[in-house]
Amino acid sequence: GAMSVDSITDLSDNTSKLLEALQLSHPHELHPRRSRGKKKPLSLNPITWQVPRIVDRCCTHIETHGLQTVGIFRVGSSKKRVQQLREEFDRGLDVFLDEHQSVHDVAALLKEFLRDMPDSLIPRELYGAFLSTATMEGPAQLDTLQLLLFLLPPCHSDTLLRLLRFLAEVAQHAESSWDPEGHEIPGNKMTVSNLATVFGPNILQKEKPGEKDASALNFEDSAAIILVLQRLIEHHHSLFMVSPEMQCDVLRRLFQTDPDVIEYLLRRK
Incomplete structure (x- = not known):
């Protein structure tokens, strides 16, 4: 269903999937059983560790x-x-x-x-x-x-x-x-x-x-x-950590400017 801007920070599961899709973190930092509402910095690195x-x-x-x-x-x-x-x-x-x-x-x-x-x-x-x-x-x-x-x-x-x-x-x-x-x-x-x-x-x-x-x-x-x-x-x-505040800011801006992208990213995951 549709998400209001105010509810984005509360949707821990959707937020995790979005951030993973946006490659703001490694999967192990997006544990599905993490406590609801827990704000944790995520690493800047993409999901695939790209080191020669x-x-x-x-x-x-x-x-x-x-x-x-x-x-x-x-x-x-x-x-x-x-x-x-x-x-x-x-x-x-x-x-x-x-x-x-x-x-x-x-x-x-x-x-x-x-x-x-x-x-x-x-x-x-x-x-x-x-x-x-x-x-x-x-x-x-x-x-x-x-x-x-x-x-x-x-x-x-x-x-x-x-x-x-x-x-x-x-x-x-x-x-x-x-x-x-x-x-x-x-x-x-x-x-x-x-x-x-x-x-x-x-x-x-x-x-x-x-x-x-x-x-x-x-x-x-x-x-x-x-x-x-x-x-x-x-x-x-x-x-190299993305603060919870910046995570939410990215999601809010995406919701305002490209809601279709959010829907696509969630579907893709």
Whole structure:
């Protein structure tokens, strides 16, 4: 039957189906038995998790074998082994990275892949907009970053979130700690600031790799890139979530402008 604008927020089942159809969330976040009226943020990511295999495998390998590796992403690697791995991934092979694979080689492969993407992870059209947030502060900065993230294509959004989660995990192991027996567990020394310095230029690119002046960033841009990536790492949990208020706003606007779309989406599900 017809839905009034006022009733949209109360129709938990229909809302779930709509949001799923609109690809604002993963299915596991749209559990049919969730309590009626419960307002929960939904992730920005589409239903199909679109992360390149090479990125996910590299992140998983380092999370499993390299979190305690001192100077990861800064220590040198074997160019020959990195090139071999990259060629295997490029050929579509199901590359298995195990404990025998050098963590530094895998780290170099991840950086290289991100650097050489035909379109950078944060599209170049949004380069200036993202950098402009570096001069903002507090909630205004985070709100603007979130709106910019909403503009990313699904594959870029998913891959960026996977990377940011990974970098946050690496940063959590930057400082040394001690096990229950009192033995020191060395930190990897890669703080959020250090990671942003390493990855920032690979994620936020003004020019394509190899183009004139592609590596000639001025100091202001370099500092802004690092600061922006720091914020993305530190706040990725909240930045990639769609608030209940925004969910309802999307549905209200759709109901007002395209009621047929709502009916179609519900039928499709």
